[in-house]
Amino acid sequence: MPWSNDGKGGGSWKPDNPGPWGQPPRPNPVDFEDWLRRAQARLRSWLPGGGLGGRALLALGLLGVLLWLLSGFYTVGPNEVGLNMIFGRYTGKTSSGLNYNLPYPVGSVEKLAVTDRNTINIGFVSRMDDRTGEEATFDLPEESLMLTGDQNIADVKFVVIWQIDPSHPEDYAFNVADPDDTVKAVAESAMRAVIGRSLIQNILTADRKVIEPAVQDGMQKILDNYKAGVLVLQVQLQSVDPPQEVISAFRDVTAAQQDRDRMRNEAETYANNVVPVARGQAAALVQQAEGYRLQTIDEATGQASRFAQVEAQYKNAPAVTRERIYLETMEKILGGSDKVIVDPGSGQGVLPYLPLPQLAPSNADGASK
Structure with missing residues (x-):
């Protein structure tokens, strides 16, 4: 199988002499020096003057x-930030648009999508179910089960x-x-810290809206200390339940708490209706x-003033004043009592044993009839 050179810088193997087993023999190695000479000759034919001078090489x-x-020119998308590096060392960042950095191997550029939002599920995972072919949610108890401050267990998915x-x-x-993995580990750690400081009843009822911002702040502080360059946008609680084994008992407790709150609200409503009435009655009293x-003070003041006036008149006419005081006193004493007046000059005596006051009303009725 000889080598055929067509004079144009190429050649071909012709299988004229196959091997003993009907296969072409292995070709001889290419002569590199001959190939280099042909390449130089072809390059001289392209250059003016037929040779490689110093100016041409320059x-x-x-x-x-x-x-x-x-x-070295490159473009950065509107949702990206470019990081320029020279020999692997960070030199600065670039915004969206056309930018420049020294090309490889001196420089390199790494583009990061800084506005894209990423989501991490903790306590559960969503994937396609092989049996139904639909997306299904599967629990991860090793991530969701957490210990509360009162030594209970809460199943937290967020x-x-x-x-x-x-x-x-x-x-x-x-x-x-x-x-x-870093964000997930920090999120799980921050959530366990918050749950570990809370009571199970508060976690299941009133503190659910308090947990989310507390975990977000805790995560952000940890990631900032790590200098991770991560911005936590939101923490969303998907479910906070007791373990499946005791969930019925916790539901009974929750129902009892709701009844307690209802009765407390009713009592407060009754108190709000009764207390104003009682306060009004107390104010009236x-x-x-x-x-x-x-009134008592005014009457006492008037009597004192009257007594002072009587005293002044008594000094001027004692006899007349005593007579007047006697008559006014008798008027007050006898004015409201039953009286029988007997005229001694009428010539008729009165028996001393007759109950004159008791007979007076009957006599008066007989007279009227």
Whole structure:
């Protein structure tokens, strides 16, 4: 199988002498020096003057350098930030649009989608069910079961929404090896810390809206300390339940708490209706007592003033004043009692044993008839 050279820098193997087993023999290795001579001859034919001068080599070198420098232009998308590196060292970041950095192998560019939102599920996972072919949710008890502050167990499932911090994308690129696992571990740790400080009853009822911002703040502080370049946008509780084995008992407790709250609200409503009425009655009694006090004071003041006037008149005419005082006193004493007046000059005596006061009304009725 001889080598055929057509004079054009190429050749071919012709299987004229096959091997003993009907296969073509292994070709001889290519003569590299001969191939290099042919390439030089072809290059001389292309260059003016038929040779490689110093200027031609310089022009080729400059053209190569220029093409290499032009390859350093790159574009950054509207949702991205570019990180420029020179020999693997970070030198700065670029915004969206056309930018430039020294090309490979001197420089390199890493583009990060800083506005894309990422979601991590903790306590459950969503994947396609092989039997039904639909997306299904599967629980992960090793992630969701957490110990509360009163030594109970809560089944907590939640979702964390995060993105790359646009102000520090270099921290995300160079300080975090596996961002998803890091954010998930920090989220689980922050949630367990918050649940560990809370009571089971509060977690199941009133504190659910308090847990989300507390976990978000805790995660952000930890990630900032790590300089992870991650911005936590939201923490959403999907479900907070007791373990499946005791969920019925907890539901009974929750129902009892709801009844307690209802009865408390009814009692407060009754108190709100009764207390104002009682306060009004108390105010009325106070006003009546105040009026009685003022009336008594005024009467006592008037009597004192009258006594002073009588005293002044008594000094001027004692006999007349005594007679007047006697008559007024007798009037007060005898004015409201039954009286029988007997005229001694009528010539008729009165038996002393007759009950004159008791007979007076009957006599008066007989007279009227």
